[in-house]
Amino acid sequence: MALLSVATPLKAKHVPLLVATSRPSLILRRRLSLPKPASPRRCGRVYASMLPTPPPYPPPPGEQVYQPFRPPPSPLPAKYRSLGTAERLEILRDRLGLWHEYAPLISSLGHDGFNPPSIEEVTGISGVDQNRLIVAVQVRDSLVSSSFDPELLAFFDAGGGADLLYELRLLNAAQRAAAAYRVIEHRLDPKAAQELARAMKDFPRRRGDVGWDRFSAASPGDCLAYTHFRLSRETMSPAERMASLDRAVEAAETDEARKRIEEEIERASRQGEGGAVAAVEEAEELRVTVPVVRLRYGEVAEASTVVLLPVCRAEEGEEGIAAAPGRCRAEGELGVMAAERGWARWVVLPGWGPVVAAGNGVAVEFVDGRVLPWRGSRGWEEAVLVVADRRRREVGAEDGYYLVGGEEEGRGKGLGVERGGKLMGKGVKEALGTVVLVVRPPREEEDDMLRDEDWD
Numbered sequence: 532m533a534l535l536s537v538a539t540p541l542k543a544k545h546v547p548l549l550v551a552t553s554r555p556s557l558i559l560r561r562r563l564s565l566p567k568p569a570s571p572r573r574c575g576r577v578y579a580s581m582l583p584t585p586p587p588y589p590p591p592p593g594e595q596v597y598q599p600f601r602p603p604p605s606p607l608p609a610k611y612r613s614l615g616t617a618e619r620l621e622i623l624r625d626r627l628g629l630w631h632e633y634a635p636l637i638s639s640l641g642h643d644g645f646n647p648p649s650i651e652e653v654t655g656i657s658g659v660d661q662n663r664l665i666v667a668v669q670v671r672d673s674l675v676s677s678s679f680d681p682e683l684l685a686f687f688d689a690g691g692g693a694d695l696l697y698e699l700r701l702l703n704a705a706q707r708a709a710a711a712y713r714v715i716e717h718r719l720d721p722k723a724a725q726e727l728a729r730a731m732k733d734f735p736r737r738r739g740d741v742g743w744d745r746f747s748a749a750s751p752g753d754c755l756a757y758t759h760f761r762l763s764r765e766t767m768s769p770a771e772r773m774a775s776l777d778r779a780v781e782a783a784e785t786d787e788a789r790k791r792i793e794e795e796i797e798r799a800s801r802q803g804e805g806g807a808v809a810a811v812e813e814a815e816e817l818r819v820t821v822p823v824v825r826l827r828y829g830e831v832a833e834a835s836t837v838v839l840l841p842v843c844r845a846e847e848g849e850e851g852i853a854a855a856p857g858r859c860r861a862e863g864e865l866g867v868m869a870a871e872r873g874w875a876r877w878v879v880l881p882g883w884g885p886v887v888a889a890g891n892g893v894a895v896e897f898v899d900g901r902v903l904p905w906r907g908s909r910g911w912e913e914a915v916l917v918v919a920d921r922r923r924r925e926v927g928a929e930d931g932y933y934l935v936g937g938e939e940e941g942r943g944k945g946l947g948v949e950r951g952g953k954l955m956g957k958g959v960k961e962a963l964g965t966v967v968l969v970v971r972p973p974r975e976e977e978d979d980m981l982r983d984e985d986w987d
Contacts, residue, residue: 836882919964
């Protein structure tokens with residue numbers, strides 16, 4: 532009977548119980564003799580620190596593993612690292628030790644909240660001197676890194692060594708070492724060291740100029756000699772020209788450079804004596820007698836004197852030259868520059884001798900330097916400025932260059948530059964002005980920027 536009772540279908544009231552839950556009821560479990568389920572355990576809080584650490588995996592080949600930041604080593608000498616602020620200020624005030632030993636203390640004080648005026652108030656070292664010491668130490672460290680001879684490096688341990696090394700800051704590591712050897716060999720003062728560094732920095736920018744290929748960029752003396760050689764071609768005074776060439780001979784180190792300077796001295800001597808031009812120079816008729824200068828970046832800012840000139844485009848013709856105002860004059864105690872009439876375009880040039888000597892100067896912009904009448908300009912695919920003196924209008928020199936209108940040459944109303952001999956052959960006696968200087972733009976690709984390996 533019990534067996535028949537189990538086989539009997541369940542009544543309707545038991546159906547919801549079976550459908551509503553997948554778990555059998557307690558009474559049904561007892562009837563079917565099912566085991567009692569285990570009661571669930573409540574989990575406590577889980578902390579990340581309690582989780583097991585996964586084993587380290589080796590990094591893939593060629594991939595760098597992240598490294599935590601480690602502060603750079605202290606720039607201070609070992610004997611100064613344990614000193615407090617008061618002791619460091621005392622060392623700077625009394626100048627205890629060599630200049631390159633106590634100079635890093637200035638930077639360390641900056642990390643402690645000091646600024647240049649406060650350091651100057653306590654130590655007596657001006658802000659300019661602080662900067663000079665800091666930069667000179669960096670230059671000295673670059674010499675040490677380049678395996679500079681320690682015995683020769685001791686030459687800069689004296690009080691004036693910081694001033695000398697400071698002037699070499701513009702050069703890269705290799706140039707600094709070469710310049711330092713020359714400073715030691717010739718016992719140069721800071722002013723001469725500055726002249727040497729600027730010559731070495733400027734030399735690569737003069738590529739393509741007259742005589743550049745005869746001087747060596749690896750020789751500091753040749754770089755300095757080329758600067759004097761270039762200045763000799765820009766001056767108008769025969770005496771100054773010969774003086775510059777004499778200085779160039781003294782500075783030159785290679786035979787090729789000396790030979791080129793001697794050729795220039797011989798040429799200058801013949802011109803000074805008023806003799807006929809030699810056959811070699813006759814073939815060299817295409818050599819420019821007007822100074823051609825490539826402007827370098829920062830040259831105007833470094834110049835002690837500057838000249839402000841009006842600029843007109845070559846396409847504006849004679850009307851543009853006539854409308855351009857004359858040289859500006861300074862007015863009042865503040866030196867305010869005033870022009871005789873309003874003008875839209877101006878240029879500021881360093882106070883070069885030919886520009887300063889121009890009584891009524893004007894700058895003419897040519898979009899293509901290849902229009903100039905000498906062979907050396909055929910590769911000048913760049914804009915140039917031609918500076919002319921409008922007071923000197925008479926065509927009196929065959930080897931001179933003059934600013935002329937372009938109608939007779941098929942240029943329309945545009946301006947042009949012609950040689951004096953050609954104008955004399957046409958019977959032209961007066962031009963728009965005498966060309967005194969040609970300015971070429973700076974080159975970014977030849978700015979001698981520091982390479983990655985040159986940084987300290």
